[in-house]
Amino acid sequence: MQKFFIALFLLFSLSPAQATEAGWALxxxxxxxxxLRHAMTPGTGEPTNFDIEKCGTQRNLSDRGKQQARKIGALFAARADTTDRVLSSRYCNALETARLAFGDRIVEPFAALDRPAPDGSTLKAQDEAVMQEIRSYSGSGNLILVTHVENITALTGGPSREGEAVIVRPEGEGLHILGRIVFN
Known part of the structure; x- marks a missing residue:
């Protein structure tokens, strides 16, 4: 138990660069x-004419966001064990982040990672579906879930930056954050 508290102290006392290195080690x-929160997009919220099937009606990655997604993929390829599976929100900014970073062949759209309904009515069911995926994962490589700040906040109790990776494990009814990787 003492080792756990020491590790927890070190995680919270690390600078972002040190936390990122600790994340890569994991x-x-x-x-x-x-x-993984999707890469950079302009603005906030979706346009009023939003249609999940049409990227032209959604906030899409900026040029900087596309560069960020490619950088994420290159760093994962160079610094992490294999990526077994990538599940992504069906929103175009998340799907494009996943495809640019990890390639089209392993990316699977997963509706539970979509932004929750504005009234919060879908959040509980979405969180349960995501938790089921996390709890059932037993691969030797890493599982990547590309989603939105609202989803990450609901699952972990705290937000993340655009393009930030939050490494988690199930603990009790929720998730325990093991580490973070910040992609500038």
Whole structure:
């Protein structure tokens, strides 16, 4: 138990660069689950004419966001164990982040990772579906879940930056954050 508290203290006392290095150390071992917030997009919220089937009606990645997604993929390829599976929100900014970073062949759209309804009516069911995926994961590589700040906040109790990776494991009814990787 003492080792746990020491590790927890070190995690919270690390600078972002040190926390990022600690995150990469975890992912080199494989078998972890990563909540990845989609890369950079302009503005906030979706346009009023939003249609999940039409990227032209959604906030899409900016040029900087596309570069960020490619950088995420290159760093995962160079610094982490293999990526077994990538599940992504069906929103175009999340799907494009996943495809640019990890390639089209392993990316699977997963509706439970979509932004929750504005009134919050879908959040509980979505969180349960995501938790089921996380709890049932037993691969030797890493599982990446590309989603939105609202989902990450609901699952972990705290927000993340655009393009930030939050490494988690199930603990009790929720998730325990093991580490973070910040992509500038």
């Amino acid at each position: 992912l080199r071992d494989g078998g972890h689950v990563v909540l």
